Amino acid sequence: MTDDLLGRHRAVLPDWLALYYEEPIEITHGEGRHVWDSRGNRYLDFFGGILTTMTAHALPEITKAVAEQAGRILHSSTLYLNRPMVELAERIAQLSGIPNARVFFTTSGTEANDTALLLATAYRRSNTILAMRNSYHGRSFSAVGITGNRGWSPTSLSPLQTLYVHGGVRTRGPYAALDDYDFVAACVDDLKDLLGHTRPPAALIAEPIQGVGGFTSPPDGLYAAFREVLHERGILWISDEVQTGWGRTGEHFWGWQAHARSGPPDMLTFAKGIGNGMSIGGVVARAEIMNCLDANSISTFGGTQITMAAGLANLTYLLEHDLQGNARRVGGLLIERLRAVAAHVPAVREVRGRGLMIGIELSKPGTDEAHPEAASAVLEAAREGGLLIGKGGGHDTSALRIAPPLSLNVAEAEEGAAILEQALRSIQ
Known part of the structure; x- marks a missing residue:
């Protein structure tokens, strides 16, 4: 009962x-x-x-793929070659829009964002992160530390120094009364002012549409304008596509494409929809960023065969239909x-x-x-x-x-x- x-x-x-x-x-x-x-x-x-x-x-297409894979092998870890993982990584790298892309699979969006933060801070040699007010990026210690939503951030302790930027909510806050052009300009000016008062951050992480925040978003082009400011200073842009990816917004395959004037992000994170219920997350990054770590690593459950089979079948169905x-x-x-x-x-x-x-x-x-x-x-x-x-x-x-x-x-x-x-x- x-x-x-x-x-x-x-x-x-x-x-x-x-x-x-x-x-x-x-x-x-x-x-x-x-x-x-x-x-x-x-x-x-x-x-x-x-x-x-x-x-x-x-x-049926997904349940069949999962059942057939389960009849062969469920899991072996990343210590062994894994054909379904390679095949899904190839497809996601091509779809990402990021040049010379590498893909790392995790089991959730939280872990994907955690990995992106690890890569950004290692690559930039900085533990300062820019994040958006009203944002949510997951449940891990580092992800909670950059979440700009009080209701989902149970501690102020964090391994990161987080600075919060205006712009994720169009109809609230000090710039809400401005038109879209002036709103973007004011947010960019605020970002520039913030950067003038701090040591160089590693990255900006932002959801193109804020999920837990209530599906709020800035005017199209805001993150492109931010990217131009960030790029001048070598600061990375991480697009959190855990909720906006795979065509959910209709107009674009990825949420970042509504802000595409300055090209793709340096990294994007994904999860949720790609598995259609199976536990898949991941990071896509330019090769020099993904390969910057100078220690060994593995993933026990990220990219395991059973979830990759589901992801491949799901992505195929999504695109073909x-x-x-x-x-x-x-x-x-x-x-x-x-x-x-x-x-x-x-x-x-x-x-x-x-x-x-x-x-x-x-x-x-x-x-x-x-x-x-x-x-x-x-x-x-x-x-x-x-x-x-x-x-x-x-x-x-x-x-x-x-x-x-x-x-x-x-x-x-x-x-x-x-x-x-x-x-x-x-x-x-």
Whole structure:
């Protein structure tokens, strides 16, 4: 029983391990864009295990590839040649846009970002990192140390000196009233001023669209403008693509491509969607950066055969079925539908995002004050209506996060929007 499982969960797992819903649910199986809980309730999945089920639940092409690989060998570590790992690395290197790219596989986005920080600090001989306000980069000691979101940073202790930069949130902060051109100019001026007061940093790490932060983003071109300032000083740019990668934003395969004026980043990190539920993360970097370490290293579970088989099948399916194009088309319809709904709900401050990465920020009507109680109420009402969504935001978790599998069809988008409409209206 779910109630018994909840008691067992609380008895052996940490108090800080978050659970959604006043009555948490156990998801037992899924198919396509739907999942079922242990009580037999069926839900349309608009969160995909935190943006991880990228193509679909129980996709036959992936389950077949995993089963066939499991029948051969599951794992051998990076101490031995690994054909699936090499094949997936070749494809990701080519897709990354980074010249002379090398790929290192990890088991999560946290570990990927941790590795990128190791590479950047070793390459630059500096432990100073630039990060964005409202950002999130993972759960490890170093990743928590650069996370600019108080709700997800449980300690101020860190092996790194972190300096936080303006720009990740367009509609809040001291530059919110400016137009896009002046907003970018003000953020660049702030960056230049900051760099004039500190020893040279190793890198800037930034999410093109902030995930846990509530799917906020700057105007297109901000990170290109930052890159020009950074490049003059030899500072690296790390694009955290753990949530924005693989075509989720619709318009681009990678989030950094919305800021492409000055070329690709020096490094990008990835995870989540590429495994479609299997544990895959990784770093792509120029060869001289990736190869800068002067000690041996291995990965016991990064790049293991079973996860690489899943990643190859998943990436093949994504590309052959143009799921990036589907995210652009269906996501565009969904966001316009949600904006039409929001126009009649005073608690909705903003509907934002692109592709199938959409945020709805709630505030107390007539103000800019965050409204986390409303976000929680909508989350509950959506579940009651048969829809799973997420929440986040740097202002007391007052944003709803919508990120379905990229194979979502128009009928499912309309069904989800109708449930969200009822959920949003229920809080008035």
